[in-house]
Structure formats: C-alpha cells, structure tokens
Amino acid sequence: MSKRINFARGVPAEEAFPRAQLELCVQALASSREVVAYQYGPAVGPLPLREWLADYHGVDIANVMAADGSVALFDILCRIWLKPGETVLIEEPCYDRVVNLLRRYGANVIAIPMEADGPALEPLNAAARREPVFMYTVPDFQNPTGTTWSAAKRQHLVDLARSHDFRIVEDSPYRLLRYNGTQEPSIINIGRDVTVQLSSFSKVIAPGLRAAYLIAPPDTISAAAEVAESTYVTPGNFALSVTGEWLRRGFLGDQVAALRRLYAPRLEAMLSALDEFMAGHRYVRPEGGVFVGVTLAHPIDAQRLRKEASNAGLDVADGDGFFISKPSATFLRLPFSSMDEVTVRRGVEILSAIIGNELAKH
Template identity: 30%
Template structure:
C-alpha cells in the first residue's frame, strides 16, 4: 500500500480512510453529554445530566386527533417537499411568540425555519466565518455551539459573565485585544436568558450596552434564545433583537416550549444575511420538514399554547426549588446561582475536586451529571458540574442530589487524606 501514491501513508487498521479526512474533521469530538445518555437513561440512575423537557403534560391524545385531521385534509402538502425558507403559515405564527419578547417589527419574510437551533448555529457560522476567524462567547459555553464552531475551525474566545450575564466592559476589552492581535472578530454568540449551562440571565441594564459595543466594532450578535419564555415568575425579558434589527440574528426553538422531537426552530436576520441563510439551508437540507412544521402549526392553531407554557413555568419552578433545597441540605459547602428560569443549575464543587474524574464513581452511585469540562474547549470547568432539573420529578431530584452528595463527600475525604490543605475553608461540615 505504501508504494501506491494514491493511497495515504497515514492509515490505521480499523479505519483505512484515516489519512483522507478533511482538516475540519480533526476538530470533531463526541459531546460529553451525548456520551452519557446510554448510561444516564437507565431507570435505576437518577439523571441530572440531559436537558430534556418533560413532556408528560402535553395533550397528546387531542393533538393526535388534530394531526390526523390535518393529514386527511393536507397530507399531500405535509408529505411533500417545501420551501427552504420554511412554511409561510409557521413563519406567521412565530411572530406572535416573538411579540411576547418585544420583537414587534419582524415580518414573515424575515423568518427562516431551520431543523432545530443546532442547525441554525451551523448555518450562521457557515455563512459568516472562515477558518481562523474569532467567535466571542460567554464562558462557560453551550456545548452544542462549541461543537459547531470547532467543526468550522474558528477560534472561540471566552468573555466572562457573572450573575447578570455577559459583562459589557470585558466584551469591549476582548474585542480590542483580538483586533490588536490581528484577528477578525466576526460574531458574538450569546444565550442571554437562563444560560445553558450557567443559569444566569443578562440584566436589562446590560442589554443595550452589549448591543452598542457590538455595533461600535461591527460585530454581529447571534442571540440564541430557547428558554426565553420559561421564566419562573412569568415575566419575559426584552430580546436583544427588540433593540436592534440590523446587527442581530435572533434564534429560538420549539424544542423547550413544545417538543424537541419536531426539530423545528427559527431565525430572524437582516435581509442580506437572511438570503444567505436560505441558500445555506437549501444547500444543507434542501428544505425543513413540512410534516414537522405543519404539526407545530396544528398545535399552535388549536391549543392554548400560552397556558401550556405557563404550566411548564410552574412545573420547572417547582423542580428548580426542589433542587435548590436539596443542595442546601446535602451540599451546603458547594455554591451555585439559583436561576430565574430555564433548566439548569451550575454547581461549583470544593477546591481540589475534579468533576470529570468523579463522574464514573457517580454513575456507580446511580446518579448522573455533566462535568463542567464539556462547556469549554480548553480543559477548564473541572471545578463545576451542570445539574438539570427539567426532567426528573422533585422526589427524584432530591434523591439524585442525596446520592451525589455521598459521592462528593467521599471524594472530598479521599483527597484530603493525601492533601490535607485541599478545600480548606470551603467545606462546611453538616451537623
């Protein structure tokens, strides 16, 4: 084989194509979250890992009847090819949803339907970025976005956040530093509401400041907002897109407010970018699924979706409260920000412990979480773990945190045997 110039010299026995892959494939890696699913979904394991919405309260029996009626009347449309921009009826419907967050100037033609937010992140990166370009993002980062950015060989530069979200002054300083280094800063990717994984929400005061900084340096803002309607107190924060229509690509999804299995999300973009997104969507998938889109419109047209979302808010608040109380009882020496909505708590564990190393022992104890390392591309995050409260019942959440506490307690005590100074002053013993 080595004598044949048409066959790469770098091959491995179980993959004869190893030396033939594109350079961008070298950056691909398995998500730590996806790798957990096979184990975390076992019934004996309390999974605090995956961000799966709880669908037990959806009106599936009634929806099945409505979808059946839709198929009888419009089956030849639902099962046919559609437009790369998406179904016009659905593009009209999403305007009602965005109005709740202050976006009142969008038109149906501004909307592009995509196959879930993940596809939307892929499309905007494909349209805007070349290898070596810089994307700014909050640290920690949404793991799905990190995977996309790595595949397009862009440099992800972290911008610090706190309990009020992205810090504007740090954003501006980071842009200046990157430009001085000769880098092309193309986009700011932000999850402003109930951040995944940090749980923080960008304050109302910071939102216009972030927009002004991005505008000043001609940096496109990509606003990823899947959780915006899931505030526990029922309020909605103004979308960044409600402040500015020219410098922001807004993206949201039905995955958290209806169901992820439909794989339907949408983007709103300025005209030039929107046209590129439609072409990129057509190139990638030809067209989003008519069946999925028409199922969503059937639901929106025939059910009180606002009341359903309000029910979700109450349910997720109850589960968040259950996790917060369990953490106070079982892990008082850890620290966390209690979120105002969404699905996640970002738990800081005692100094000297490593969430990634500890995960196998947690699985043995029949509890699962996501190590903070999944949300960075440079090895950071071992001092944090993401806990999801969206799917388990409050009782299961409490039991999961109890199991987790035994793992962390044992790990802490083992480390202290060999390094007595580890965690000094960070752990409050339970009485």
C-alpha cells in the same frame, strides 16, 4: 431497583408533551384535502408556521426561517459568516454543541467568563476590540449555568456590537420558561440592527418535532435559505406544519402555563437541596429554565466523580465540554426538568455525598 437519576441531560418532562393536542393537529393535516404538508416545501420552512412566527414576533415574514433544530440554524450562520481563524465570542461556560461547532469551523474562540448577571464586562470589552464576527449568547436561563443577563448588560453588548461592528446571535430556547421574577428585554428588541435570534420549540412543545427558527434581516435569511436548499433541500415539512397548526390553534399559552406549574417546584426543590447539601459551593439562583450550574469550591477528579456517581445510579454530564480554554475541574450542570421533586433532591444528596468523599481524600 430504583430508577437511575439523569443529571446528564436537560430533557423536557415526558408527561408535559401535549400529546392529545398534537394528535389533533396530525389528524387535521393528514386528513386534509390539502397535501402541502406531504410535499417538499420551501427551504425556509412552511408558510403557515412562518406567518404565525412573524406575527408573534412582530416582524415581516421575510425575517423568518424555520428549520429542523436550532443547532442546524447556528451551523448555517457559521457557514455564511465565518472563515477559519476569525474571532467569535462566547460565554464561558457555553452550550457544548456550539463549542463543538465553532471548533469545527476553525474559529478563534474567545470565552467571556460568566457572572451572576451575565458576562464579566472587562474581558467582554477587551474581546470586543479583537474584531469578532459575532458573539453567541443564551441570555435567558443559560445552558449550562441557568444565568440570565441583566438588562444593563444586554444594552452594553448591543452598544459594543454597534461600536465595534460585530453581530450578536441570541439563542432563546428557554425564554418562555420563566417561573418567577420579571422578564428582561430580548437582545434583539434592544438592537435589531446588530442581532439575530434563534429559538426552538424543543423545550416548550417536544424536541422530536425539531421545530426551530431564526429571526434575522432578509439578506441573512436569503443566504441561509441558499445553504439550506443545497444541504437538506427543505426542512421536515410535515413536523413543522404540525407545529404551525398547533400554534395556530392557540395552544401555546396554556402549554407554557402548564410547564411553569410543573417545573417551578422542581427548580425550588433543586435550589433547596443545593442549599441543604451543597451550600459551600457556588451556584446562581435561576428564575426559570431547566438547569442550575454549580461551581465547586475545590477542584475534583471529574472522571472519578462521574464514575462514582454512575455506580450510585446517578448520571452526571461531563463539565469539560462547556469550556473552551481549559478543562473545568469544578463545574457541574444539574438539570431538573424531567424529574419530580423527590428525585431532584435525592440526586443532589447522592452527588454531595460523593463530592464530600472525593474532597476529603485531598
């Protein structure tokens, strides 16, 4: 029997984990006479990792906090900034775990529709006047659409945040995974006074390390550290120390280059399969990341689609989770990172056949 095809989750390729390098770092820490990595550590994460991050981002160490997973850091930001009923802006579609968290905090969420180069400006401008506390965005190779914001839209958001006095949460786990084209400026580098940045090594090293971090003003870091201390005391000091050691040894550049070599042809395969089998539907052409979002030309019974796909050996994500306003009967997120080119193409072929059959019934 052929292996199931996983279009449900955008997980990293197993063959890309830098296992030998991590083994070296684990051994170095485990056999070191220093026992720091074994102990409780600071609530903001181990010092060597924070030092490396501060240097890499050109900020002070007081601007850096490391934690177990960037969703945990987003949760802390919600806890220190948000009261129930207050307004938050998101992209639509949006990373589903963030949608869930905002619901849990009772936020009044305004979803801004996404275009090929970032948010639609008219709804964004209107929403900015509704006294948002912050806007959450993934401006590089967004989860779930693969969209990258243009420099002009990044600048526009910073201008809006300054004039309407709200913050921006820039979530950048995919930023290093650019396979072609040129990098847009980070929002935090355009407007450091209004932006905090989350990032994660999940997609670049390995999600099992849970190595993530926040770049923010010192008062935000202190408030976040207080929540961390009273919630989980300290993040996983050993795994974060291994991450710090891996970064300190200079493995990042080669790892990113290896990921680009591995993923670029997979993205190519995804786009050419979409061009071949699903040309009548709408999708952006990402220059990096791990997803391509597809908006179908006609609504479809998503539950039946998932069931039919599953029967054909293809797992597909529930597109509804990425939407706040209404369920989407047309959106599909297609990840390509963990599959070789032949599997990516086969997955799109199966999917398009099922969609064709379903649409033919109407």
